[in-house]
Amino acid sequence: MVKLEINGKPLQLDAPPDMPLLWVLRDVAGLTGTKYGCGMALCGACTVHLEGKAIRSCVTPVAAAAGKKIVTIEGIDAERVGRAVQQAWRELDVVQCGYCQSGQIMSATALLAANRQPSDADIDAAMNGNVCRCATYVRIRAAIHRAAELLAV
Amino acid sequence: MGIIQRIPSGTALSARIENVSRRNFLKQVGGLALGLYLAPVGADSGTAAPGSAGGGPAAAVDLEPDAFVRIGADDRVTVIAKHLEMGQGTYTGLATLIAEELDADWAQVTVEGAPADTVRYKNLLMGIQGTGGSTAIAESFEQMRKAGAAARAMLVAAAAQRWNVPASEITVERGVVEHRASKRKARFGELAAAAAAQPVPKEVRLKSPQAFKLIGRQRLPRKDSPAKTDGSAIYTQDFKLPEMLVAVVAHPPRFWGGIKRVDASAAKALPGVVAVIPYAGKPGAFQNGVAVLSHNTWHAWKGRDALKIEWDDSGFKLGSEEIFARYRELAAKPGLIARRDGDAQSALASDTAAKVIEAEYEFPFLAHSSMEPMNCLVRLGDGTCEIWNGEQLQTADQAAVAALLGIPAEKVTIHQLYAGGSFGRRANPQADYVLEAVAIAQAARAHGIEAPIKLVWTREDDTRGGWYRPAYLHRVRAALDVHGAPLAWHQRIVGQSILKGSPFEKVLIRNGIDETSVEGAADLPYDIPNLQVELATPEDIAVPVQWWRSVGHTHTAYVTETLIDELAIAAGKDPYAFRRTLLARQPRHRGVLELAAAKADWHRPLAPGAAGARRGRGIAVHKSFNSYVAQVAEVTIARDGQFKVDRVVCAVDCGLAINPDVVRAQMEGGIGYGLAAALHSAITLKDGVVEQANFNTYPPLRIDEMPAVEVHIVSSAEHPTGVGEPGVPPLAPAVANALYAATGKRLRKLPFDPSELKV
Ligand code: FES
Ligand code: FES
Numbered sequence: 001m002v003k004l005e006i007n008g009k010p011l012q013l014d015a016p017p018d019m020p021l022l023w024v025l026r027d028v029a030g031l032t033g034t035k036y037g038c039g040m041a042l043c044g045a046c047t048v049h050l051e052g053k054a055i056r057s058c059v060t061p062v063a064a065a066a067g068k069k070i071v072t073i074e075g076i077d078a079e080r081v082g083r084a085v086q087q088a089w090r091e092l093d094v095v096q097c098g099y100c101q102s103g104q105i106m107s108a109t110a111l112l113a114a115n116r117q118p119s120d121a122d123i124d125a126a127m128n129g130n131v132c133r134c135a136t137y138v139r140i141r142a143a144i145h146r147a148a149e150l151l152a153v
Numbered sequence: 154m155g156i157i158q159r160i161p162s163g164t165a166l167s168a169r170i171e172n173v174s175r176r177n178f179l180k181q182v183g184g185l186a187l188g189l190y191l192a193p194v195g196a197d198s199g200t201a202a203p204g205s206a207g208g209g210p211a212a213a214v215d216l217e218p219d220a221f222v223r224i225g226a227d228d229r230v231t232v233i234a235k236h237l238e239m240g241q242g243t244y245t246g247l248a249t250l251i252a253e254e255l256d257a258d259w260a261q262v263t264v265e266g267a268p269a270d271t272v273r274y275k276n277l278l279m280g281i282q283g284t285g286g287s288t289a290i291a292e293s294f295e296q297m298r299k300a301g302a303a304a305r306a307m308l309v310a311a312a313a314q315r316w317n318v319p320a321s322e323i324t325v326e327r328g329v330v331e332h333r334a335s336k337r338k339a340r341f342g343e344l345a346a347a348a349a350a351q352p353v354p355k356e357v358r359l360k361s362p363q364a365f366k367l368i369g370r371q372r373l374p375r376k377d378s379p380a381k382t383d384g385s386a387i388y389t390q391d392f393k394l395p396e397m398l399v400a401v402v403a404h405p406p407r408f409w410g411g412i413k414r415v416d417a418s419a420a421k422a423l424p425g426v427v428a429v430i431p432y433a434g435k436p437g438a439f440q441n442g443v444a445v446l447s448h449n450t451w452h453a454w455k456g457r458d459a460l461k462i463e464w465d466d467s468g469f470k471l472g473s474e475e476i477f478a479r480y481r482e483l484a485a486k487p488g489l490i491a492r493r494d495g496d497a498q499s500a501l502a503s504d505t506a507a508k509v510i511e512a513e514y515e516f517p518f519l520a521h522s523s524m525e526p527m528n529c530l531v532r533l534g535d536g537t538c539e540i541w542n543g544e545q546l547q548t549a550d551q552a553a554v555a556a557l558l559g560i561p562a563e564k565v566t567i568h569q570l571y572a573g574g575s576f577g578r579r580a581n582p583q584a585d586y587v588l589e590a591v592a593i594a595q596a597a598r599a600h601g602i603e604a605p606i607k608l609v610w611t612r613e614d615d616t617r618g619g620w621y622r623p624a625y626l627h628r629v630r631a632a633l634d635v636h637g638a639p640l641a642w643h644q645r646i647v648g649q650s651i652l653k654g655s656p657f658e659k660v661l662i663r664n665g666i667d668e669t670s671v672e673g674a675a676d677l678p679y680d681i682p683n684l685q686v687e688l689a690t691p692e693d694i695a696v697p698v699q700w701w702r703s704v705g706h707t708h709t710a711y712v713t714e715t716l717i718d719e720l721a722i723a724a725g726k727d728p729y730a731f732r733r734t735l736l737a738r739q740p741r742h743r744g745v746l747e748l749a750a751a752k753a754d755w756h757r758p759l760a761p762g763a764a765g766a767r768r769g770r771g772i773a774v775h776k777s778f779n780s781y782v783a784q785v786a787e788v789t790i791a792r793d794g795q796f797k798v799d800r801v802v803c804a805v806d807c808g809l810a811i812n813p814d815v816v817r818a819q820m821e822g823g824i825g826y827g828l829a830a831a832l833h834s835a836i837t838l839k840d841g842v843v844e845q846a847n848f849n850t851y852p853p854l855r856i857d858e859m860p861a862v863e864v865h866i867v868s869s870a871e872h873p874t875g876v877g878e879p880g881v882p883p884l885a886p887a888v889a890n891a892l893y894a895a896t897g898k899r900l901r902k903l904p905f906d907p908s909e910l911k912v
Contacts (some may be wrong), residue, residue: 016424023451024324027399033384034225035573037524038612042848045524073384090383093374093814096717096822097240098381099524099573105382124857131848133431133524133574135825139818 002066006031007075017063022046024062027074033073035104037131044130047103048072054110056129073102079140081151082109089145104130108144119147220273221300222251224308227326228342230257234272235267235282236289237376237545239523239572239579240822241877242815243289245375247297249811253367254301254359255339258328264376266569268624269547280660281548285580285700287778287875290811294873295359304348304355310669311347312339316499327394362870368811370733375815377571388571389528390540394605395860397530398427400444400593401453401681403460407468407841408619408695409436415443420630425452431692432596435557437654437697438583440619444593446602450609467694470841473624476694477515480626480647484513488687489665491675495683500641506632507640512716514629515902516596516648516708517702517835519622525573526615529590532605533598538591545580549656553584554591576826577700581620582655585697586610613846617699621836622701623649623886625670631716637724639735641683644674644712648712649698650690665690669700673709673777673882677737678742679717687894696838702826703878706777711903714773714886719899728890729755731774736774740807745783745869746774748804752865753785771890773883779874781806783868786860786887790895794910798828798860805864805878808871816876824862824882829854831885833904 005090006029015024025031025048037045039058044057049071061097071145085089088094095101104127111118111126118126123144132140173510223231232251236243244264252262267274271282278292279285305325312330313320316337323333331338367373380386405411417429427446434441445456464697471479500506531543538554542566555562572579581587590608597606602634625648636641648668652658661668666688668675675686701707721731729750736743750756750772767790776785782802790796803820810816837844845851889900896910 019449022448026391027451030393031384032387032393035388035525036390037526038848040612040849043612043853044269045526054552077383086382090374090378093372093378093818095240095375095378095381096818097524097572097574098244098377098386102384102679103382105834127856131853131855132525133522133576133826133829133853135822135829135854135859136818137825137856138821138862139853140856141859 002062004065004070006070007069007072015062018061021048021057021060021062021065021070025057031072031074035099035102035110037100041129044103044107045100045136047106047130048101049106049110052110052113054107061070076105076109077120079109081113081147084110084147084150085109085143087150088143092139092143094136094139094143096136100130100132100134101123104132104140107142108147112144112147112151116151118144179383188235189352191820200510200567207735220787221297222255222304224304224341224345224348226342226345228261228340229687230255230262230328230341232262232264233267234264234282235293236278237543237569237572237575238266238283239543239575241289241810241819242285242375244361245373245815246290246811247293248376248863249367249373250297251292251301251366254298255305256325256327259367259373261328261341268569269544269551269565269567271548274547283546283548283580285545285577287780287877288881289875290873291875292780297358299360300361303354306354306357307348308341308344308352310351311344315344315347319408328655335701335765338774369809369813371734372407373814386526386571388573389530389541389543389607390525390573390609392530392570394530394532397605397607398446398448398591398602399450399595399607399609400592401445401450401456401457401611402442402444402484402589402614403462404440404442404614404618405464405468407470408697409440410441410468411465412441412462413465414463419461420445420456420459423452423456425449426456428597428600428602429456429460430593430596430600432592434592435588438553439585439589439592442589444596446597446606453609468841471694472839473837475627476624476838479514479691480624483647483689483691484626484628485646486689488647488689490685491666491671491688492677492684492686494681495641497641497643497683497685499633499681501630501643505634505640507635508633509630509724510632510719512628512899512901514627514708514712516625516711517696517837518624518696519707519830519866519902520616520833520836520845521574521576521578521701522616522851522853523572523574523576523578525594525611526610527578527586527618528607528609529587530605530607531590531594533594536560537566540567540587541570542587543568543570543575543579545572546577546584549582550584550587552656553588557588557591558595576702577704578620580650581699582657585620593743612848614846616836616847616851617843619697620695620699622707623651623698625860627708627712629712629716630865631720633720633724637722637726639679639681642677642681643685643687645710646671646674646840647689647691649694649696649890651698651700651704653690653692669705671709672705673775674713678739678776679732680738681735684878702823702879703777706775706878706882707830708883710773710775710777711886711889714775714883715889715899718771718886718890718893732772734773741781742774742776745781745804745806748865748867749774749783749785749802752804752863753802755785759787765792767895768893769891769893769894771887771894773887775879775882777882780876782820782879782883784887786884786891787897788888788891790892790910792912794907796892796907797858800861800863801884802863803865804867805876806867806869806875806881808869808873810866810869811873813866816866819876820864820880821862823878824884825854825859827881827884828860831888831903831905833856835904
């Protein structure tokens with residue numbers, strides 16, 4: 001049994017301590033918005049927030065998240081920054097297949113939470129670990145700038 | 154027990170709704186079905202439907218409830234999309250066509266994927282149910298609008314009856330039916346039941362383009378954006394059934410290899426492992442393997458890794474170098490003739506050939522590498538099989554599954570889910586991963602396990618799993634005459650056939666020539682008096698191959714568009730002007746070429762880079778899937794040869810643009826996908842073993858490598874054509890031509906090797 005706090009809700013889940021958080025979220029907690037893409041911290045599809053920081057859940061043993069605050073795509077609209085990012089993503093229709101986009105939104109939200117006016121270089125640095133095979137990068141960049149605008153007012 | 158009972162989130166709910174049959178769903182929402190099947194005008198009803206055996210004859214069905222559009226008492230308009238949404242925006246496109254003629258409010262429209270049903274949901278250009286070849290909008294432009302118009306006519310008829318007024322006085326706007334003179338109004342939902350009782354109109358009048366409100370609108374929100382930005386969109390990876398077991402598999406290291414011995418003791422001792430199931434593949438269709446079953450993907454994965462398997466040594470054993478050596482031998486000999494104008498060989502040997510260019514090009518195998526690795530969920534019943542999948546080729550998959558199980562095709566049900574990309578991969582001509590999932594479920598049943606089985610490939614399985622864009626080698630000789638005009642072009646193409654041995658072989662291989670091997674070359678648009686294109690198809694290469702976003706154009710466009718550039722330079726002409734002259738009889742090629750050049754300021758010199766950096770600009774134009782795309786690429790190259798594509802200006806002519814913003818998105822995505830391949834992608838084999846596995850060895854494009862992209866759409870009233878693929882082919886040659894302009898080096902091997910560009 002492991003005790004987690006996911007999207008503000010305390011949960012007790014039956015999972016061995018070495019199971020990556022990704023599979024606990026998806027297969028035990030049933031939160032499938034967080035995606036598997038590589039399992040090796042190479043693609044960012046599995047990005048969630050642990051104590052507000054963007055982490056790759058595919059290489060994070062669930063034990064390392066025990067007792068800490070986890071936020072997934074399903075809970076990101078509880079935060080103002082998350083809502084702004086989602087809104088920008090929708091305004092600009094960033095998504096194509098959408099499979100990478102939970103991770104993109106989690107990374108973008110973490111970036112904007114720490115830096116309200118990111119430059120293109122800041123965006124490249126923060127988003128470099130998030131792969132999009134549909135290559136929606138032009139819009140990801142534009143949507144991060146748009147979210148920054150939404151947050152500035 | 155079962156995973157689903159432990160799910161606390163909203164995900165389970167959406168999964169359960171998917172499980173409710175559409176009829177039950179209608180009862181729940183209290184709406185009445187209003188749906189249509191309209192026989193398409195001009196569609197060739199005699200088209201052979203490969204693999205449709207058992208699917209039933211294409212009966213003339215006039216009214217088929219629920220076929221394409223359903224209106225609920227709750228006012229909701231549900232569009233049933235016959236095409237797979239894999240990112241290309243087809244849910245939005247199909248909904249636009251229906252909503253336009255229905256005069257629905259865009260906000261009231263939702264989309265769901267159609268089940269497998271060849272009679273209702275046949276792709277009118279393919280003759281079977283399936284998504285591919287950038288056909289979705291092109292094939293359904295009339296059919297979907299007619300469905301919308303007929304539904305509208307039935308709503309109007311119902312209102313006319315209820316209000317006792319002539320139908321001709323009734324207007325419809327944004328989901329509201331109105332009779333102005335008597336000041337009466339009704340929402341769609343209020344009329345849905347009465348409308349369903351109306352006869353389906355025999356004929357409908359479609360709007361003239363000037364009356365379009367949704368078609369062509371610059372920004373019409375995508376229908377899949379909300380669910381794909383809050384985590385609720387359900388992909389095969391996410392779909393769950395009670396009691397379902399996940400299967401993670403071990404494949405032989407070499408294609409078509411066999412299993413000698415399996416020691417499963419360590420795997421079985423691991424927590425969570427339910428069973429270890431070896432299963433037999435089908436030669437040419439899917440690999441042999443050993444599946445580890447568990448309720449949890451991670452446990453299945455750990456179990457798979459703990460297997461000790463002795464593989465036999467029978468698989469395919471050549472490496473990439475040996476394969477290319479064979480292709481080189483084949484390229485030295487005449488092949489089958491795919492196109493012949495004049496006499497290219499004599500012209501090349503004659504004195505009129507003032508300048509001759511000879512070149513050889515190499516293209517590696519390419520994996521599709523969609524973000525969602527392949528997966529498929531199967532539930533076997535009593536003489537039935539139910540499948541949940543991001544399903545791209547329903548008719549062929551149904552037939553293949555039916556044959557494997559020995560049941561009729563109509564006993565194979567397929568439920569549609571979102572696909573996390575495909576780029577062609579999920580339309581496997583042999584139904585590979587779908588059959589594999591079924592074979593595992595069958596083998597599990599033989600072991601007494603009746604649970605639904607979800608096959609889940611890891612990234613490594615996906616990269617190594619085959620079904621690549623074939624490796625190709627081209628050998629070309631081209632000549633200019635004394636005036637610098639192109640005189641002759643002789644091109645030999647060597648590579649595996651995608652279609653050989655597939656259900657499509659009969660339709661698309663003619664006189665031994667697989668059209669998908671030569672498309673883009675055999676139809677070279679330039680005026681060249683002596684032109685010969687030949688094809689050699691090696692048959693002893695057992696690497697599984699298939700279409701990859703833009704298929705043959707992925708390699709042919711590179712050769713044609715870099716070679717024409719080379720001829721221009723050899724003739725002392727500007728590459729844009731040279732092409733333009735040779736395209737005098739190709740107005741649509743010329744249209745996009747001129748538009749891209751104008752928007753990229755081609756006539757002005759490119760701004761210089763920082764000190765030490767070289768800059769270059771290149772252009773390319775190519776037609777594929779009846780759409781025309783030209784791109785201008787700008788590059789900056791460092792002294793060590795490393796370079797960045799700074800900007801791509803793209804012009805596209807896809808006829809009438811239904812959703813301009815989706816067209817732009819597909820061009821952006823096509824450019825990024827093409828650039829990833831040109832910069833990074835190669836599947837290589839050593840002794841038959843694939844050398845790449847994950848994103849570290851098969852690198853994708855990342856955000857810092859993405860150029861700025863500008864897309865310009867040619868204003869056109871022509872029939873709409875596809876945009877999912879045509880953005881890809883011009884990208885690599887445009888970049889290669891830009892690199893040449895900056896460095897004087899011609900790159901003839903993909904992916905590009907920056908060390909060739911060192912100062
Ligand atoms: S799945 Fe975690 S980074 Fe790719
Ligand atoms: S939207 Fe398809 S991978 Fe990013």
